[in-house]
Every structure is written in C-alpha cells, then in structure tokens.
Amino acid sequence: MRQTNLFTKTRKETPKDEVAKNAKLLIQAGYINKEMAGVYSFLPLGFLVLKKIEGIVRTAMNTLGSQELLMASLHPKENWEKTGRWNTLDVLYKVTDSLERETALGPTHEEIVVPLVKPFISSYRDLPFSVYHFQNKFRMEVRAKSGILRGREFLMKDLYSFHPDKEDFEEFYERAKKVYLDIFEKVGLGELTHLTFASGGTFSKFSHEFQTISDTGEDVIYICKKCGVAINKEIIDEQKVCPECGGSDLREEKSVEVGNIFDLKTKFSKPFELEYKDKQGERKDVLMGCYGIGIGRVMGTVVEVLSDEKGIIWPEAIAPFQIHLLSLGQNEKADEIYKKLKEAGKEVLYDDRDIKAGKKFADADLIGIPYRVVVSEKSLKDGGVELKKRKEEETKIIDIDELIK
Amino acid sequence: MRQTNLFTKTRKETPKDEVAKNAKLLIQAGYINKEMAGVYSFLPLGFLVLKKIEGIVRTAMNTLGSQELLMASLHPKENWEKTGRWNTLDVLYKVTDSLERETALGPTHEEIVVPLVKPFISSYRDLPFSVYHFQNKFRMEVRAKSGILRGREFLMKDLYSFHPDKEDFEEFYERAKKVYLDIFEKVGLGELTHLTFASGGTFSKFSHEFQTISDTGEDVIYICKKCGVAINKEIIDEQKVCPECGGSDLREEKSVEVGNIFDLKTKFSKPFELEYKDKQGERKDVLMGCYGIGIGRVMGTVVEVLSDEKGIIWPEAIAPFQIHLLSLGQNEKADEIYKKLKEAGKEVLYDDRDIKAGKKFADADLIGIPYRVVVSEKSLKDGGVELKKRKEEETKIIDIDELIK
Numbered sequence: 001m002r003q004t005n006l007f008t009k010t011r012k013e014t015p016k017d018e019v020a021k022n023a024k025l026l027i028q029a030g031y032i033n034k035e036m037a038g039v040y041s042f043l044p045l046g047f048l049v050l051k052k053i054e055g056i057v058r059t060a061m062n063t064l065g066s067q068e069l070l071m072a073s074l075h076p077k078e079n080w081e082k083t084g085r086w087n088t089l090d091v092l093y094k095v096t097d098s099l100e101r102e103t104a105l106g107p108t109h110e111e112i113v114v115p116l117v118k119p120f121i122s123s124y125r126d127l128p129f130s131v132y133h134f135q136n137k138f139r140m141e142v143r144a145k146s147g148i149l150r151g152r153e154f155l156m157k158d159l160y161s162f163h164p165d166k167e168d169f170e171e172f173y174e175r176a177k178k179v180y181l182d183i184f185e186k187v188g189l190g191e192l193t194h195l196t197f198a199s200g201g202t203f204s205k206f207s208h209e210f211q212t213i214s215d216t217g218e219d220v221i222y223i224c225k226k227c228g229v230a231i232n233k234e235i236i237d238e239q240k241v242c243p244e245c246g247g248s249d250l251r252e253e254k255s256v257e258v259g260n261i262f263d264l265k266t267k268f269s270k271p272f273e274l275e276y277k278d279k280q281g282e283r284k285d286v287l288m289g290c291y292g293i294g295i296g297r298v299m300g301t302v303v304e305v306l307s308d309e310k311g312i313i314w315p316e317a318i319a320p321f322q323i324h325l326l327s328l329g330q331n332e333k334a335d336e337i338y339k340k341l342k343e344a345g346k347e348v349l350y351d352d353r354d355i356k357a358g359k360k361f362a363d364a365d366l367i368g369i370p371y372r373v374v375v376s377e378k379s380l381k382d383g384g385v386e387l388k389k390r391k392e393e394e395t396k397i398i399d400i401d402e403l404i405k
Numbered sequence: 406m407r408q409t410n411l412f413t414k415t416r417k418e419t420p421k422d423e424v425a426k427n428a429k430l431l432i433q434a435g436y437i438n439k440e441m442a443g444v445y446s447f448l449p450l451g452f453l454v455l456k457k458i459e460g461i462v463r464t465a466m467n468t469l470g471s472q473e474l475l476m477a478s479l480h481p482k483e484n485w486e487k488t489g490r491w492n493t494l495d496v497l498y499k500v501t502d503s504l505e506r507e508t509a510l511g512p513t514h515e516e517i518v519v520p521l522v523k524p525f526i527s528s529y530r531d532l533p534f535s536v537y538h539f540q541n542k543f544r545m546e547v548r549a550k551s552g553i554l555r556g557r558e559f560l561m562k563d564l565y566s567f568h569p570d571k572e573d574f575e576e577f578y579e580r581a582k583k584v585y586l587d588i589f590e591k592v593g594l595g596e597l598t599h600l601t602f603a604s605g606g607t608f609s610k611f612s613h614e615f616q617t618i619s620d621t622g623e624d625v626i627y628i629c630k631k632c633g634v635a636i637n638k639e640i641i642d643e644q645k646v647c648p649e650c651g652g653s654d655l656r657e658e659k660s661v662e663v664g665n666i667f668d669l670k671t672k673f674s675k676p677f678e679l680e681y682k683d684k685q686g687e688r689k690d691v692l693m694g695c696y697g698i699g700i701g702r703v704m705g706t707v708v709e710v711l712s713d714e715k716g717i718i719w720p721e722a723i724a725p726f727q728i729h730l731l732s733l734g735q736n737e738k739a740d741e742i743y744k745k746l747k748e749a750g751k752e753v754l755y756d757d758r759d760i761k762a763g764k765k766f767a768d769a770d771l772i773g774i775p776y777r778v779v780v781s782e783k784s785l786k787d788g789g790v791e792l793k794k795r796k797e798e799e800t801k802i803i804d805i806d807e808l809i810k
Contacts, residue, residue: 007472007525007534033521035477036508041521042475044536050475067412070447070455072440073478073541074558095500095510097545103441105500105510116438116446120412129412131449136478136541140502153479 001321002338003351006030008043010363021216022300023147025312029366031320038144038152045367046299048320050155053295054134056186056317057157060179064172066130066159071112073136075104079111082271091139105138110264110290113160114272121286124164124278128172132159134295146218148300149256159291164276169287173263176291180210180259187298188315192305193258196221197243198232204263206235206243211255214304219257222250230255256301264288312368313391321349324369328357328376337375337385337400344404365390373403406726407743408756411435413448415768426621427705428552430717434771436725443549443557445701450772453725455560458700459539461591461722462562465584469577471535471564476517478541480509484516487676496544510543515669515695518565519677526691529569529683533577537564539700551623553705554661564696569681574692578668581696585615585664592703593720597710598663601626602648603637609668611640611648616660619709624662627655635660661706669693717773718796726754729774733762733781742780742790742805749809770795778808 008030015034018024023040026032031046042050058068074095080086086104093105106112113131120126137156144152161176163169177195184193189212196209211221211230220233224242226249231239241248266285269275274286299318306313316322323341325348327334338350349369351360357376364372374386385403388395413435420439423429428445431437436451447455463473479500485491491509498510511517518536525531542561549557564581568574582600589598594617601614616626616635625638629647631654636644646653671690674680679691704723711718721727728746730753732739743755754774756765762781769777779791779800790808793800 005470005472005534007522007531007536009525011524035479035517036481039477039479041477041517043521044472044474047474047538065410067410067449069449069452072444072446072558074440074444074543076441090503093500093502095498097498097547098495099547112440112446116448117412119416120414126412129410131412133452138479142502142504153477155475 001349003349003353006044006349008045010366018147019145020147020149020300021307022149022303025303025307025366026148026300029312029368031312032148038141038150040148040151040296042296045320049299049314049318050295052318052320053187053298054155054157057183057293057295058134060183060186061132061157061159064130064159064175064179066132066161068133069131070133071106071109071116071135073106073138075106075112077102077104079115080104083111083268084271085111091141093138093140106135107137107139108290108292109133109135109158110160110268110288114268114274114288117162118272118274121162121274121276124276127162127164127276127286128168130159130161130172132157132291146216146300148296149216149304150218151296154297155295157293157295161289161291162274163287163289164278164284166287169263169289173261173289176261176289177208180261180291180293183293184210184212184258187318188302188306189258189298194221194223194228194230194255195244196230196232196255196257197235197239198260199234200263201267203265203267207260207262209257210259212258212301212305213253214256214301215254216304217255217257219255220252221255222252225249225251256297256304258298258301259291259293261291262289264290307368310362311366314368314370316370319347319368319370321347321369323348323371323373324364324367325350326357326360326364326372326374327352328360328374330375330377330380333380334375337373337403340400340404346404406754408754408758411449411754413450415771423552424550425552425554425705426712427554427708430708430712430771431553431705434717434773436717437553443546443555445553445556447701450725451704454704454719454723455700457723457725458592458703459560459562462588462698462700463539465588465591466537466562466564469535469564469580469584471537471566473538474536475538476511476514476521476540478511478543480511480517482507482509484520485509488516488673489676490516496546498543498545511540512542512544513697514538514540514563515565515673515693519673519679519693522567523677523679526567526679526681529681532567532569532681532691533573535564535566535577537562537696551621551705553701554621554709555623556701559702560700562698562700566694566696567679568692568694569683569689571692574668574694578666578694581666581694582613585666585696585698588698589615589617589663592723593707593711594663594703599626599628599633599635599660600649601635601637601660601662602640602644603665604639605668606672608670608672612665612667614662615664617663617706617710618658619661619706620659621709622658622660622662624660625657626660627657630654630656661702661709663703663706664696664698666696667694669695712773715767716771719773719775721775724752724773724775726752726774728753728776728778729769729772730755731762731765731769731777731779732757733765733779735780735782735785738785739780742778742808745805745809751809 226247229244631652634649
C-alpha cells in the first residue's frame with residue numbers, strides 16, 4: 001500500500017486521559033482510535049494486525065476440529081436468570097428498550113451457546129464436539145485505563161467444548177493447552193508466556209491461564225524455575241509448589257492474562273438441562289469446557305512487551321506489512337521496486353510521501369514493520385537498497401533482485 | 406465436511422413466534438438459531454454463507470480503493486448529541502452503566518467515523534478517500550418479525566466517502582452505484598434487483614436504494630418498464646416519471662431494500678467541523694457519502710426469493726458448499742470420492758450418516774447446496790455417480806473422474 005493513500009498519519013499527541021503504553025503507541029502510530037475509555041476503533045493498520053492474529057487463532061481452532069459460528073451480542077434476560085448471573089455478574093451491561101424489556105449485552109457466551117446446541121444433542125453419538133466464534137464482548141468496566149488490554153468492548157475468540165465424560169473432556173483440554181501455547185509462540189509471545197494454574201472457581205480445583213510477563217500486567221504470577229509453569233497469586237496460599245513438577249523455587253513476576261481455559265464441568269449444562277443418553281440409555285449431564293483468547297488484548301500485549309523507545313516492534317507473523325519501503329527522493333526507482341515486490345506477493349507499505357527523510361525514519365520506527373528497505377541516491381550508488389530489521393541496528397546494502405527473492 | 410461431524414441437524418420445528426419464511430427455512434436447515442425476536446446466531450452453515458457474501462462485498466469495496474477498518478459499537482453520547490440524533494433517532498439503544506453514564510449502541514456509524522477521520526484531514530491533499538467496515542449494528546425495532554431481513558442486531562457493511570467537492574463526490578458515487586449492482590449480480594439477486602430512487606431526506610433530492618422484488622418486502626416500488634430503474638412509493642407523488650429515462654410506464658412491485666447509497670453533503674461534516682484547506686488556503690466543508698449493505702439481509706433475501714417448496718436454493722457464489730455428496734449405503738466408495746474432491750479443492754458437504762435415503766434427499770433439498778452427487782449401488786452399476794443440480798429436476802450419471810474435473 002502506498003502511504004500517500006493511507007488515510008491515517010502518525011500523531012504526536014495522544015488523548016490526555018490515556019495512560020496505557022499500548023494505547024499511546026498504537027494511537028500515535030495510527031493503529032487505533034480512542035472513542036471513549038475502554039472503547040477503541042481499529043484503523044486500517046490496526047485492522048490488519050487484528051486479522052493476522054485472528055487468522056492464527058482460527059487455524060489453531062480448526063486443528064482442534066472445532067466448528068466456527070457467530071453468536072449474537074444481544075442476549076435474552078431469561079438465559080442469564082437461568083444461570084443466576086443476571087444479578088451477580090457486575091460487568092453485565094443491561095439494555096432496556098422503549099417497551100421496558102431488558103436484554104443483556106454479551107460479556108461471554110455460555111448463556112447463549114448451551115441453549116443453542118441443546119436441540120442437537122440427544123444421544124452419546126452427538127458428542128463430543130466444539131464450537132467457537134470471534135465476537136465483540138461487552139463488559140461494564142467502571143474504570144478502563146489499560147488501553148486495549150482491558151476494554152468495555154473487545155474482540156474475543158471463545159470456544160466451548162461438549163463431552164460425554166471426564167476422559168473425553170480431559171483429552172480435548174490437554175490438546176487445547178498445547179494449541180494455546182502454539183498460538184502464543186506464533187504471535188511472538190512464546191518466550192514470555194507461561195501456562196499458569198489459577199482458581200477454578202467454586203466447582204473446579206484449577207483453571208489454566210496463559211500469562212505473559214509484563215510490567216504493566218494486572219496479575220502477579222510465581223514461575224517455577226524448573227519447568228516454567230506458573231501459579232497465579234490468587235491461589236499461592238493454597239498451592240505453594242509447582243502443580244506440574246513439584247518444584248518450589250519460584251520467581252515472582254507481573255503479567256498479563258492473554259488467554260484462559262476452564263473446566264466448566266456441569267456448571268452451565270445443569271441450569272439448561274443439557275443432557276444426553278449414554279449407550280445404556282441413561283440420561284447424563286453433558287460436560288463442558290471453555291477456552292478464551294482476547295484478540296485485541298494479544299495485540300496490546302505485544303505492543304507492551306516488544307516495543308522500544310522509538311516505537312512498536314511487530315513480530316513478522318502479525319505485522320500489518322512485512323516490508324516498509326522508504327523512498328528518499330527516488331520515487332521513480334522505488335515505484336519500480338514496489339511493483340516488483342507486490343508482484344512477488346510481498347506485503348509492502350511504501351512511503352512515497354514527499355516529506356523529510358528524518359520523518360520517514362521516525363515513522364518507520366514508530367509503526368514497527370519488521371523490515372525497512374530504503375531506496376536513496378546513496379543506496380543505489382552502493383549497489384542496491386538498504387535493508388534493516390526493525391529490532392536490529394545493523395543495516396546492509398543488498399541487490400534489488402536479491403531483496404525480491 | 407462430513408455431516409456426521411457437523412453438530413447441527415435439520416429440524417422439523419421452528420420457534421412458534423417465527424412467521425418469516427427466511428427464518429423458518431434457515432432455522433429448519435440449521436443455518437441460524439433464534440435467540441429472541443430480531444436476534445439470531447449464525448450456525449456453521451449460516452456462518453459460511455455470511456462469510457461468502459462478506460467476501461464478495463469486501464472485494465467490491467477494495468475495487469473502489471476503500472480502506473477497511475473496524476469501528477466500535479459503543480458510542481459516546483456526546484457524538485450523538487452533536488448531530489442532534491441522541492433524542493430523535495427512535496431506534497437508538499441507550500446503555501447506562503453503574504455510574505449512570507450513558508452510551509449509545511451503534512445503529513450506524515456517521516457519529517463515529519467523522520470524528521475518527523478528522524485528525525487526518527487538513528488539506529485538499531488529504532482528500533478524497535473512503536473507509537468501510539463490517540460491524541454489527543443495533544436498532545431498537547419494537548416489533549421484529551421479518552427474520553434476518555430486519556433485526557435488532559445485524560451485520561452490515563457501511564462505507565463512508567470523503568470528498569473536496571461535488572464533482573469528486575459524484576464520480577465516486579457513480580462508481581459505487583455500478584459496484585453495488587455488480588454485488589447483487591454476484592450474490593444471485595441481479596435479475597430481481599432494481600436501482601431505485603428514494604427520498605433524500607431534508608438535504609438531498611434523492612437517495613438511491615437497491616430493491617429486490619419479493620412478496621415479503623416491506624417496500625413498494627414502481628419499476629420503469631423501459632429502463633428498469635425504479636421509484637420508491639415514498640416519492641411517487643412528487644416523482645411520477647422515471648428520473649433516469651423519463652419513461653412513464655411503470656409497474657408496481659413489493660420489494661426488499663438490500664442496499665442503499667446516500668449523498669450526505671455536509672450533514673455530518675458540519676456538526677463536527679470536518680473541514681479542509683483548498684488550494685487557495687480557504688477552509689471548506691468536506692463532502693460525504695455513505696453506502697450500506699446488510700449482509701444478513703442479503704442472505705435472508707436470497708432465501709425469500711430463491712427457495713422452493715422443498716427448501717433453499719443457494720446461488721453457487723454464496724453457497725456454504727458447492728457439492729452435497731450423498732452416500733446411499735456406499736460409504737467406502739463415497740469416502741474415496743470425498744477424499745478426491747477435497748484434494749481437488751472442492752467444497753463438499755458429505756452426508757456419511759447412517760440414515761434412510763429419503764431423509765438424505767429431503768435434507769439435501771432443504772439445505773440447498775447447488776450440486777447433489779449421489780453414490781449408490783445403482784449409480785455405481787450405471788458407471789459412476791448421479792449428479793443433480795438443486796434448481797433442476799434432471800439427473801444424470803457421470804463418471805467419477807469427470808466429476809472431479
């Protein structure tokens with residue numbers, strides 16, 4: 001894409017009430033726009049990143065054999081009354097229409113997915129299966145100040161699995177754990193992300209979170225120095241050693257919860273009477289698991305942990321473009337290179353603007369595309385273009401044909 | 406996909422309060438689930454159709470050079486107060502949080518897009534451009550009884566264009582008209598869809614709608630027998646002849662509005678002071694257009710107008726799968742064919758269920774995939790598989806290798 005066509009520009013100023021580093025950088029670089037506290041729109045560059053992360057997550061969910069659908073955001077009040085959460089979930093937005101009828105604005109989808117699958121489950125032959133969707137969630141966060149890490153509206157992938165028995169559930173749950181770790185590896189958070197044992201609520205011993213080490217995190221975790229598995233502070237009093245390997249040498253870190261998976265047992269099956277007939281014709285409760293990843297939160301976490309003083313540093317897999325091509329007064333030659341790179345199927349942002357070189361370099365650092373390619377009088381004299389990785393200082397001159405390969 | 410893996414099944418019953426044909430058929434065939442009046446979830450088959458339509462619309466928007474983004478659903482109250490619509494738009498859902506702060510649930514996005522683009526427009530050099538997104542809209546329809554034709558929550562593509570002057574706006578608007586007609590052609594509604602002159606509101610003479618002839622439509626249009634352009638009943642008293650060719654021989658039809666495009670002039674630029682400096686350094690208002698298509702509504706309209714007494718008939722371009730492969734007690738051979746079709750890149754729903762042939766045929770007709778391929782003892786004896794188009798009665802035996810080609 002030609003930067004002269006991109007309607008956004010980098011900005012010097014960010015909203016006065018914005019304190020989160022992720023939001024400040026993303027607003028400055030033109031990735032997001034703040035509508036109000038905890039509510040952001042995704043501008044073209046931000047949208048591309050969101051779609052890249054969504055694509056990685058979708059591929060992972062499909063390897064689990066899960067079926068994609070799209071559940072509604074407006075939820076019937078009676079579903080939430082049935083689970084008892086209409087009055088107990090404090091983040092639940094309630095919407096009243098002109099006839100005084102109330103509905104909920106979905107903060108999560110257990111109350112929708114269970115009645116949705118119910119007509120299709122009668123026998124053990126209908127199990128197991130799982131479904132997922134990418135859908136905006138709404139949560140009434142009274143104070144939202146963490147940028148896109150914790151929004152009042154945010155895009156989330158949530159998957160729900162349905163099983164006839166514990167063994168079947170556990171087999172799926174273990175596979176989901178591995179698939180989740182793969183996702184964080186792929187989006188560039190692998191080294192900093194730890195499988196973390198956390199509270200399972202009133203009905204399960206543990207849930208599992210995926211926590212990424214970050215100074216701006218709201219959580220505190222204790223990482224086992226032996227195996228890398230962590231314990232959330234909320235359960236450290238009852239769980240003082242690593243539940244995975246028994247290790248007791250732990251290191252405390254602040255962290256961001258980038259995903260979580262949960263053994264729901266029959267918590268949501270029971271209120272909706274989600275049952276099946278087993279091989280003996282006996283009625284049994286369906287067992288459930290749920291598995292969440294905040295797509296915007298992953299994006300925000302990457303910005304929190306992988307930026308430097310000059311700006312964002314995107315991992316290749318989720319960068320809006322792979323190459324940032326900068327023309328320093330050489331648009332004729334750069335146009336040609338841009339055309340060739342596009343023909344070779346490369347994702348290129350081409351800075352063809354008529355502005356000073358210093359501003360182009362600063363913008364490239366702020367926007368954070370993995371490879372910067374400069375076409376200048378000097379580079380051409382030296383035999384090609386200047387290539388620099390965003391996260392390295394070193395530059396080198398390479399031949400134009402070599403670049404295209 | 407193997408039908409034994411698909412978690413949905415066809416259903417005999419539909420919700421008692423459902424009167425719309427589109428919703429009844431889509432619920433019976435397992436495409437959608439009704440959450441409450443005007444609110445539907447899209448099940449795996451329905452999600453595939455939605456994504457196909459979305460893909461066609463996205464490609465079309467990109468040919469207009471438009472930039473995709475994703476704007477928020479929670480809107481600041483002050484934006485809606487600025488345009489005066491906080492108190493006048495009766496479909497506006499208002500959400501109050503626990504601190505008694507009010508926000509709007511976006512029924513359309515003019516109030517968001519204008520302040521969003523404002524920081525990036527200062528000079529004539531920043532114009533023209535356009536942006537679009539696919540986003541859920543929320544409208545407080547007190548009585549929602551048209552299935553996915555008119556929802557309280559629905560997926561819509563809306564595009565907003567920004568121009569320095571009338572000529573530039575008109576050039577884009579004419580291109581958008583053509584692109585819209587192309588979209589309706591591609592999704593299979595071309596022959597029934599008419600460019601329709603409608604009320605332009607208080608500030609424009611006309612807007613343009615795209616109306617598809619359908620008995621269940623809420624609109625009435627008068628189609629010019631000479632050129633095919635139509636006039637919405639709402640303006641027929643002031644516009645008695647075809648505004649396109651002057652023809653006065655008109656035919657009345659009921660219709661569904663599947664898209665509309667609108668000359669916004671400065672209606673939304675003014676309240677937000679969206680201005681630019683022209684070449685002479687003079688400050689001028691930015692001119693705007695908006696261009697909407699309801700993705701779910703297109704899907705529902707296709708079902709309304711292209712089904713028969715047996716079920717849905719999807720046009721190839723938006724069908725969830727291209728081929729419905731039915732095994733009649735020949736799963737070994739059918740497995741082989743399924744594998745080969747998949748390897749050849751075909752989209753196949755494979756009915757590998759252990760049920761009666763009659764039920765398989767009935768389900769195939771209800772689900773409405775364009776090509777039905779039956780593998781039976783008889784077809785194999787006759788030299789291959791039986792191929793039938795959903796919209797035709799004729800069947801023929803073709804060789805398996807020919808099918809794959």
